[in-house]
Amino acid sequence: MTKTSQFNAVQPPAARSSTALGLLRGAFCGNLTLQSCIDCGEIQYPPSDACRICLCGEFSWKPVDGSGILLAETLIRVSNEPYFSERLPWRIGMVRNINDVSLVCHLLPGCSVDQKVIVDIRIDESGRPVLVARPEIESRVHETDVPRPWGNEFNSSLVGKKILLDDINSPFAQELIQLALTHGASSVASAKHGRGTNDEIFIRMN
Numbered sequence: 001m002t003k004t005s006q007f008n009a010v011q012p013p014a015a016r017s018s019t020a021l022g023l024l025r026g027a028f029c030g031n032l033t034l035q036s037c038i039d040c041g042e043i044q045y046p047p048s049d050a051c052r053i054c055l056c057g058e059f060s061w062k063p064v065d066g067s068g069i070l071l072a073e074t075l076i077r078v079s080n081e082p083y084f085s086e087r088l089p090w091r092i093g094m095v096r097n098i099n100d101v102s103l104v105c106h107l108l109p110g111c112s113v114d115q116k117v118i119v120d121i122r123i124d125e126s127g128r129p130v131l132v133a134r135p136e137i138e139s140r141v142h143e144t145d146v147p148r149p150w151g152n153e154f155n156s157s158l159v160g161k162k163i164l165l166d167d168i169n170s171p172f173a174q175e176l177i178q179l180a181l182t183h184g185a186s187s188v189a190s191a192k193h194g195r196g197t198n199d200e201i202f203i204r205m206n
């Protein structure tokens with residue numbers, strides 16, 4: 001998460017469908033994890049309630065290779081969202097993943113069009129899962145010299161972190177609790193409100 005104090009306490013937009021929250025699985029595991037159709041096996045993004053090929057409504061969540069090619073990028077210079085307006089310009093781009101899906105991602109410094117990138121699922125400051133692309137080869141670019149987002153804009157690891165969930169009772173929350181503890185979180189607790197501190201990650205479940 002952003003550690004600097006130059007910004008107000010505004011957070012990124014938090015609206016997500018319950019289906020899209022399934023991406024949290026990948027954020028907790030540290031892998032790109034996407035829907036896979038039970039009937040035809042299609043990998044799809046964005047998350048949907050029906051398969052784009054066969055209209056089946058049942059999916060598993062499958063860890064997949066995050067490799068791909070950055071097809072296009074754009075630099076956002078104007079936003080009505082207070083969180084982004086404080087941080088402009090902000091880079092996003094379209095990645096063609098090797099599983100034949102297109103992914104709209106936040107772009108970390110060093111990502112270049114037509115070059116290989118790796119897409120991860122990370123957790124933003126609203127406790128929501130977001131797709132983040134990084135260069136295949138570690139960049140030597142100084143982050144403060146280039147547009148955001150920078151690496152510390154997102155949580156990329158649960159190791160040693162205390163996870164705060166605003167709902168711990170649903171089957172999905174119970175699944176996340178097991179994933180969090182398996183992947184290095186120090187503890188999981190219930191918290192109805194709040195922002196995570198540097199050692200805490202607050203996850204919105206609804």
Ligand SMILES: [Zn+2]
Nearest residue numbers: 037040051054
């Ligand atoms: Zn299908």
